[in-house]
Amino acid sequence: MDLFLSPEESAFRDEVRAFLDAELDVNLRRAERLNPCFIAHPSYGLKWQSKLAKKGWAVPMFPPEYGGPEWTLTQRYIFDQECERQGEPRFRTQGIKMLAPVLMRYGTPEQKSRYLPRIVSGEDVWAQGYSEPGAGSDLAALRTKAVRDGDDYVVNGSKIWASMAHESTHIFSLVRTSDTGKKQEGITFLLMDLKTPGVTTRPIKSICGSHEFNEVFFDDVRVPVANRVGEEGFGWEVSKYLLEFERGGNPAGGLLRAWHGKLLRLASELGADGKRAIDDPVLATKFAEIGCDIDANDMIELMAMSKVLTGGNPGAIPSSVMKIERSRIRQAISELAALVVGIDAIRWEPRRPFTDLPEASEIEEERIVASAIYFNSRSQSLLGGSNEIQLEIIARDLLR
Template sequence: MKLTLDDKHIEFRDEVRTFLKEKLPPELAEAGRLNSSSFSEPQHNLPWQKILHEKGWAAPHWPKEYGGTGWDEMQRYIFSSECARAGTPTLSPMGLQMVGPCIMGYGTQEQKDYYLPRILAGEDYWCQGYSEPGSGSDLASLQMRAVSDGDDYILNGSKIWTTQAHHANKMFCLVRTSNEGKPQTGITFLLLDMTTPGIRVEPIITIAGEHEVNQVFFDDVRVPKSGRVGEENDGWTVAKYLLEFERGGGSSAGLEAALERVKAVAHAEPANGRRLADDPAFMRKFAETQITLESIVITEKRVTAALAAGGNPGPASSMLKTARTETLQKIDELAIEAAGYYGGVEQMAARQPGSNVDAIGPAHHMTAMPKYLNNRAASIYGGSNEVQRNVMAKLILGL
């Protein structure tokens, strides 16, 4: 595991910076800067994914044989960091980071041949059908039924908190195919088309006033068994594999960039007559957050080194998920404090990309409150942090 850049990586960093400078359109940079959700809207992230795909950089974590870059862990880290600093739109992780690796690990050759190129090119836009009303972090309690009927399953039930389901044309979904044995058994992993008759998507408006999540209803939805990944009733194995990438995938590059922005504001803008950089209480909180972030970076590099050697994130994914999300929330709190009374102004119209509505106060404060509100969910989705601590206690500490 390397912690410093050698000449090869310095050259690569310069290549990435040149690429971003030349290929990131101003309108997409603006969309990335104004985005306050987990990832950008498809009208912004798909054009950026197309640009990356043409370069061969859409899937840095994929093996080269499936269209990945073949980069080492340091190159991937550099790329993520430079994209975060440049403010690129955040690509949807559902296909590239979650179901894609899952299909590589458990899919049939036919599924790999069909889905993986489409995921790379952005031809399919995915959502995740895991949580249900009453079955969130306790995922094993899910009840959405899939009844076998010849070459199909017939699905009835609902999924909730389904991010960007209103944009998606595909879903990877967990369904219950048996009630026998432990709750973890009897679950099957399916790939399905969101245009299938009987699927209805209802919006859920978040506390930040945004339409990001949905509830999806299934009424006698017929899904071909050819969409099953892994064996029937063994979807829990596939789901755990995917969750390791959901919780452990990605990097802290976005956190580093966000903390740097807070630091710049603290040193540049006065609050109540003096800079926040001169406020010992604020700077103590800033330093504590910065130290925690450094420990996350080191852990990420350990995990990426393990991945490069052919392993998977394992229980370290739970450590990273917990630490990242809680650090993200601390950075949001610092940003709110730095924004002062500007942070409390609702500016939905002004913060739309391409808007001609002027910001009230400094423009970079417009997203402080929406990000703070949106990211309160970060310590819940993907398995709540309380559940992650149970995983760590069991698998790492042996309790």
């Protein structure tokens, strides 16, 4: 792969930068700077998605027949890198980057025509209903049941860690439609409207103090059979395909570099003792090691993304490797940031969201949010399947 930009690609990068300079306003940048979570609050994320949609850039990974801009892999990579580096609200996640590829591959024509345009516009906001109490990374152990009743399924059970479900309109969920055979064989993939009678959402406050996760309960919830993606009992295959996009279907290099850059700014500031943390050889070495890890992650991402561009999926091993590395790098950055800010790392600001705080300098706001980011990053090795599960996937694929 040629790692040098052509004149045309350089011109595209300049076009992206000009758009971001014009449209990514100070409020959106501040919202992302003060966001300790892995996803932006919809009040900011949807505003940014609307701007991208007007430009035709809301879904860079979509093929043109579904509203995508028909970019090359390099253009997609440039776009994501520039957006992350300039601090866009991270919102192109569960609907755009996870459910949409599933609908394109397994959805009916009616499902594609109904849901994909509403995902692009932001009219529908999707949560993920995979994990359950007692069935987290082991999805095959799920117990939420769906019983066929005429043209509906009647769903009973619960899901946990449903990110932003309280701000979402819909949820895609795995349910058990059969208890016979292997436990993976009785799973079905359903699309549900969160306003359906019998659906209850209960908040879970995360360790960083934010309301990011939720429990979702289903009590005799009727879901049309038309909302099933794939055949009944085929949900395990659908879910595995989705997880490859969750774990490896989009680059994170730009985001990691943005955090790395914030860390450098913090480390370059004079502390109370009149010294800069970056001048400490131990901290400087750790900073350089993280930069090398980000470079290595970029190479893995480019290989996986090239598979997607040619019509494939990222692949189980690259997806799991990227998931592990992203969580490890993010945690390393947050740990080093906590060391750099020193005593401020134990300062706890209880107000949420942080955007409600009086405005301060960028450096001061980054110091305020540093401890919350540190605590939130602990969840990265669990989100999307624990790192232990990823290692098992890698070992199983390599040794079979």
